[in-house]
Every structure is written in structure tokens, then in C-alpha cells.
Amino acid sequence: MTTTYSLHKISSVDHFGFSPNDYSRFKYGDDAIARMFGHQLAEGFIRNHLSVTPVAQQMVVVSSPYSFIPTATFAMKNHFVYRLNRWLAENGFPVVQETKVHRTITYKEDYGELNAEERMRLIGNDSFHIDKHFLEGKTILFLDDIKITGSHERMITKMVEDYGLLNDVFMLYYGELVNHNIHPNIENFLNYHCVKSIFDLEPIIQSDNFYINTRIVKYILNYDFEAFCIFFQNQTTSFIELLYNMALGNGYHNIEAYAQNLKFISNYLNTPKFKHIQHGN
Template structure:
């Protein structure tokens, strides 16, 4: 059995019951907004589904799939879990567990720019995994920030069947959902970049005091025009640059041609400032790439 809940419905291109600038900041790592979204989603969900939670079944919260770097919804799911756990504890119910939808492929394309068919074709080429032994017999809550075409939800539903979990109670929760079939899916991209118009807008979010790095941020920075990237990255702390380089490597972005120039420059200045070195890396059947400023 499965059910879908969304806190907000998008019924028009300008019909938002939430602040689109806040949503854009959330997508690019504003932890304060992620927390407020997560708490609001949990409270809205409890208003409609608290009776189902009182059955005493073990809850498991699963943020949207990711490989090594979490998505923006991971921070929102963490805040959701806090609010849900307070409710469960007060009612002397088992507190929620957390699990991961493992994803084994990543890409450089901006998902929000694609139409419905392109989205589906892209994610169907990914590989996913669920720990069926851990999830069996539990109430599953899948959390994502927005539902536009339902492609990701379809992937999860297929995964539940693949891992013999289709009989488990599952909820698909979204902060917002597109509720008008004639609105183009690119509205997601418009929301994503409502506040962030250039790489330099990220500095405000990074300095906000509760910055949560995610895969969108890493890709956006590495894909920036080189002059803008160079100016932006030199203004960041050494710790931020080191974290960015390590995260890029963990998700395989160092092997993507689109990110090559910015990544090598990042390695150069990271080496100079922290003495952490990575002089070369190889792609299968490709020429070794070397930063000229590294030994």
C-alpha cells in the first residue's frame, strides 16, 4: 500500500504557496530553510496521517537517492525526522530509523531543464539498490523536495517491486507537487534558479551560518564559466575548497570532461594552500591529465 502527500500544490506558473526564493536557496544549501521546510512537511504530514503512525510499526525515512554526495532533500529529511521523532517519543512509539536509496550512477546534466520523457530516460539508465532485509515489515517514508513528472517516484515504486517490498506500507512525501498537467516541467528549473542567478549568489548562502553542501552545488560550481569560477573559488576558505575537491572526486566528477578545467584549477590552489596533493588522474582509455602547478 502506498500514498502520496505534498505540503504545497503548484497550480500555475506563478501560483506558489511558498516563497520561490527560499526554495532556490534551499536547493543550493541554505540549511536554515531546509530545516523550516522539513519541520513544515512533518507537521503537515502528521495532521493527515498521525493515526497511521500510532499503529506502532517501525518507521524508516529514506531521502531521495544519491551516490556519495547527498541531494538538497537530505537536509530537509533530517529536519523532518527530528519533528517526527518528537511526536513518536511523546506518544511512546519507536523513533524513526533512516535508510538510503543507493544510487550507482551520476551525470552532469541539469535534471530540472529536461522534459518528462528525457527525465525518465535519464534516470532509468541509473542503477539503484534497497536493503530489503532491513526494510521488510516497516513503514517506509520516501522524501523528496518536489514532484514534477513523477519519474523518480516511478523508479522507487519499481524498486519496491524488484526487492519484494511492494506489500509494505510506503508514503511518498514532497514539499511541493506540480498539480497542473499543462505546465512544462522546466518550471522546476525556474524555481531552482529563482534566487541563484550566478555562481556569486552562492557566497551569500555559504556565509549564512548553516550551509549544507549537496550535489547540485558541487556540479554548479564545477560547471561555471572559468573566469567566474576562478574569482569565486579564490574568495572561499581553504577548508571549503578542500571539501569541494574531495566531494567532486567522491562522486566521480573529476572524470567528467565538462568539469575538467575547473577541477584541475581547484586541485592547484588546494595543493598550494593545504599541501594535499593529487597530481594526476586517469580516465579509462584516455590521456592522463596533469595540472601544471602540481609536482
């Protein structure tokens, strides 16, 4: 049996139930917002489901699919688990386990700008993989931050069917678009509400609550080169190394659109003379 639960139902472009600025910062790595969202989603799930009908089976939490770099949902998942585990432990239930949905394809397209058909065409070539044997006899909680057209959910459902999983499944979302007269690109209205340029990332990156994710890496690598170079000069070497390591791990060095910015990072990290020049020495 599959049950869907979303904390916020979006039926209007004027009211989301949460702050668009918070959501935008969350999508670009603000872990303080991820903590708030994760706790709120856990509390809503407990209030509306677990406190009414407790789950006797071992529960397994699964964040949205990713390859090497986690999505923003992964950070929210961490805090969801922390809050949920407290309730489970306090009420005598086993704490959750975790596993991962592996995906095979990465793409540079801006998913939030696409309509339902375009989204399915884009991700339809992807394939999701999960450890079937680990999940036997357990209840699965699939987490995602927002449901707009349901494309990702359909891919998850297809994976469940392909693997012959007979588990009870919960699809959990922080927000869900329930008014289908609203264009799916409302997602990008939220994604970019607080991030209008690469320089809007600096307060997030330089805070004590930064958690890197796929979106911010792709955004930086795909940005206008001249602006990227200015942005780059204000970043720490530790952040630059993290950015480069994440990019390589996701295979972004094979994507032409990212080549110029990624080459600049590579030169900085691997050429001492280049590094001195960039810092004006």
C-alpha cells in the first residue's frame, strides 16, 4: 500500500504555507532551513499518521535519488530522521534505518522550469536502483522536498514495481502543488526567490550552516564566466576544493556547459602560480 503525505498543500501562487525565501535558501544549501523543514515534516507525519496508526514494522527512510552529490532533500532528510527518531525512541519503537536510491544520469537542464511532459522526457531515460533485500519486511518512507507534477514519484513507483517490492510505502513531501491550473514552473519561482545571482549565494556558503548539494554546484558551474571569476575570488580554498570534488564525483567534467568554469577551478587548485595570480600576489 502506498500513502502520500504532504505538509503544505499549494493551491495558490500567493500563499504556500511556508516562506518562499526560506525555501530558496534551503534549495541552495542553507542547513538551518533544512533543519526547520525536516523537523516540521517529521512532526506533521507523526501527528497525522504515526500517532494515529503506529507503524509496527521497521521503517527505512530514503531521500530523493542522487548519484554522488546529495540533493537539498538529503539535508532535510537528516533533520527529519533526528526528530522522528526522538519520537520513536520515546514511544518504544525502533529508530529508523536509511538507504539510498541510486540514479545513473545527471543533466544540466533546469528541471524547475519544465512542464509535466518535459520533466518526464528528461528523467524518463534515467534509472533508479535500490537494495531490494535490505528492504524486505520493512516500511519505506520516500522523502522529497516538493511534489509539482509527480514525475519523480512516478519514477519511484516504477522502480518499486520493477523490483517487485511489496512493502508498505509512504511518499512524504514538505510541499505539494495541488492546483494543477498553476504552471509547474512555479517551482522555479520558489527556487530562485532569494537567489537572483551567483552573489546571493555568498551569505549561504559563508554561514556556519552550509550543506552542499547538487543544485548549487550546477548553478555555479553553469554561471557566466566573468561573474563566476569575481565570485570565485571571495571563496575559501576549502569551499573551492569541496566544489571541485563534488563536481568530479557527479561527472560534471564531462558536461561541456560546465567546462570553462570547471577548468578555471582545476587550474587554481593544481597550478600554484595560477593560485597566486588569482589572489593578486
